[in-house]
Amino acid sequence: MTQSPTVHRPAARTSAGQAELYGAVKAMAVRFDFKPGERINEVELARRLNVSRTPLREVLNQLMVEGFLTRSVNRGFIARLLDAKQIHSLYEYRAVLEAGIVRAACERASDEELAQLRAFVERSRDVPEDSDATRLLELDEAFHLHLAGLSRNEEFVRALESVNARIHFVRWIDMQQGRRSHTQGEHLRIVQALEQRDMDALPALMGAHIGRRLDQITDVIRTGFSTIYMRDQAEPATVAPANTTTAGEK
Secondary structure (H helix, E strand, C coil): CCCCCCCCCCCCCCHHHHHHHHHHHHHHHHCCCCCCCCECCHHHHHHHHCCCHHHHHHHHHHHHHCCCEEEECCCEEEECCCCHHHHHHHHHHHHHHHHHHHHHHHHHCCHHHHHHHHHHHHHHHCCCCCCCHHHHHHHHHHHHHHHHHCCCCHHHHHHHHHHHHHHHHHHHHHHHCCCHHHHHHHHHHHHHHHHCCCCCCHHHHHHHHHCCCHHHHHHHHHHHHHHHHHHHHCCHHHCCCCCCCCCCCC
8 A cells, every 4th residue: 555644533432533534435345545455554554544453444344345346364454446347336336226206306306496406507607627537426326316305305415425436536547537518418317207207208318318338338437447546646636535424424
């Protein structure tokens, strides 16, 4: 693991401190600060974060359950791989999840709420296409989480936040490659179908919006690997910030 200066962070002795520690380490995992397949040096990481190994181990175990790390008997915690087939599986899962979300939103959202969603999409379209990829991705994720909130189902929201975190880095790379021009028009068509209460059209619209072929994902991941292994020499602003919002936070 690349050596970095010590991060002076309060020791995780309270629930708030543990949550802060979880957020910090999860952000590192989401951004692939731990390179794919890299063994996590717990001693070094605890020193950098100014915490003891016990709370850090709890966080690493939680991130393993969430799919950001794996564990080997001989090597300890290992950073997840950046694997095209796994990312493709996550996109497939997200497509099914959001098909359910959009159906529920169609049934339960009020006309006023849909008008607010349309206003958000129209404001988002005013953000220049050449804006920072992080900002563009934040707007895209906000649309989908807003839509999930209209489902009136907190489990949908939690599940979407979870899958978003695991594909965040790949989608950040995607935004750098100019995909946003397509997503904005698709968002508007989804809103129009919601306003018309077109339950039959919505799942197909959402599936087409989210679906990515394996070859497309493979191409994005090639760029992702280049970013991971070259960014130590790049400016800090080029590293993808991570959205580590937990369920219930907005």
